[in-house]
Amino acid sequence: MQIFNTLTKKKEDFVPINPPEVTMYVCGPTVYDFFHIGNGRTFIMSDIIRRYLEYKGYKVKYVMNLTDIDDKIIRKANEEHTDTKEISERYGNAFLEDISKLKIKKADVYPKATENINDIIKMISDLIDEGYAYNVSGNVFFNVNKFNGYGKLSGKKIDELEAGARIEINDEKTNPLDFSLWKKAKEGEPFWESPWGKGRPGWHIECSVMSLKYLGKTIDIHAGGSDLIFPHHENEIAQSEAVNKNQFVKYWVHFGFLNIQNEKMSKSLGNFFTARDILNKYSAEAIRLLFLQTHYAGPLNFSEELLSASEKGLEKIKNTIIKIKEIRESHKFGNEISELDFHYFKKQFEEAMDDDFNTPRALAVIFDFIKNINSEISQKEKLDEQFYIKADDYLTSTAVNVLALADLNNFKNESRNNLEDALIKTLIDLRIKAKNDKNYQLADEIRNRLKEIGIELMDSKTGSTYKIC
RNA sequence: GGCGGUGUGGCCAAGUGGUCUAAGGCGAAGGUCUGCAAAACCUUUAUUCGUCGGUUCAAAUCCGACCGCCGCCUCCA
Incomplete structure (x- = not known):
């Protein structure tokens, strides 16, 4: 290192x-x-x-x-x-x-x-x-x-x-x-x-x-x-x-400094945002992702546009982690084996971080990994449990533990509140019934109204999942 | 004035001699899946790396000049 x-x-x-x-x-x-x-x-x-x-x-x-x-x-x-x-x-x-x-x-x-x-x-x-x-x-x-x-x-x-x-x-x-x-x-x-x-x-x-x-x-x-x-x-x-x-x-x-419109952010220039205010509008993880996308020693131009872009990129990481966790919890495994070289990605991540904490490169490895994982999942019918265990381990040790880009506790709180969970599942069941009856108007209304209160439904072949935004 | 950093696609950014017709993210365009969405996947999106010279078989990467931007030299993360 x-x-x-x-x-x-x-x-x-x-x-x-x-x-x-x-x-x-x-x-x-x-x-x-x-x-x-x-x-x-x-x-x-x-x-x-x-x-x-x-x-x-x-x-x-x-x-x-x-x-x-x-x-x-x-x-x-x-x-x-x-x-x-x-x-x-x-x-x-x-x-x-x-x-x-x-x-x-x-x-x-x-x-x-x-x-x-x-x-x-x-x-x-x-x-x-x-x-x-x-x-x-x-x-x-x-x-x-x-x-x-x-x-x-x-x-x-x-x-x-x-x-x-x-x-x-x-x-x-x-x-x-x-x-x-x-x-x-x-x-x-x-x-x-x-x-x-x-x-x-x-x-x-x-x-x-x-x-x-x-x-x-x-x-x-x-x-x-x-x-x-x-x-x-x-x-x-x-x-x-x-x-x-x-x-x-x-x-x-x-x-390096955090700049605003190419000028050092500082109290005396008055061109600053408090961390507190930023945290009211953006997630901690998006802030972290933004910072990690630039090497630590260089300048970093800060803007809300960039933070929004990071928030989007973060979704990709979070969605993949959630998907893997859900599949693991539901035990919906098959017996197809993935050829994916997990060891290679681990090595790439470590090489990047060993090189003076090159987080932009490390992130590129993680995004690349995520693309590969999703590609495997969408191409193969059903992968075996090993695949999901390895994918989970990889993302937990890198994106979660080292970079802290996802908080596993939050995921759990979201899905473990029993009453809420049961309620949403009831609505999902009703919506699936409506869908089966080709009553798409009702199905869409359920989905839209849940979205309005911050619950997003996602359909797949095996049913619907939800996430709380 | 002294010292240091930096200039790569629409935006952010890695890469510092050959694997670079340049990683990755955001954005954009098209497609697959879907009743429609969302998510995800596939394809496309820089023959070019501030400018001009030079070194080299080979340069975004080394050298020189020039231009631009930023910082430290005072409290500041």
């Missing part, structure tokens, strides 16, 4: 430090608002990586932090005349709700900055003791010139950055590139006691601290949006490696 590593700018063989364990850290949200669907791309694609690693037999330890204290949260709290805790809890909970709706597997831990203040203070103290950081009347900064490898992730050079000179001049810093580890509290701001006085942690330090605390000195994978490469991840490397004297991260993974 190969992963493109931002640090080396190459695809590299994936060799975890301590197999079968894989440690993975993903930069989570700052909880000051609902997250937008562009942020959602990072969460979903990280989830795909995690799920595929599990498919490969790795035991993934997955940590995602929640930044629950920072300028934006303070500003929001002031605007609403409340405190930062209320804001961060509100949006932290909303975040957990939304990622759950997006069918993202839970992290092992969602550590919060404010719950790790002591560890943060400890790391800052260590950085000061070792000469990497300095305190200027209550503000502590990291001295980038002290850290040799500064710029190695983003490919930037310190002197060139200085020449760029778009950095705010701050008299307290010895170098404009130095970044805050500890921010002195201003009047009315929330604060924690520290050796440098009342204040709060800077943004970058929390990831270094929590990554170390929950996953160790060197972790396998650290992922996040491309906009975090500089300065956030660069700074994390500097802090962590300065203190730990160990390589911080083995594989850096960065996700």
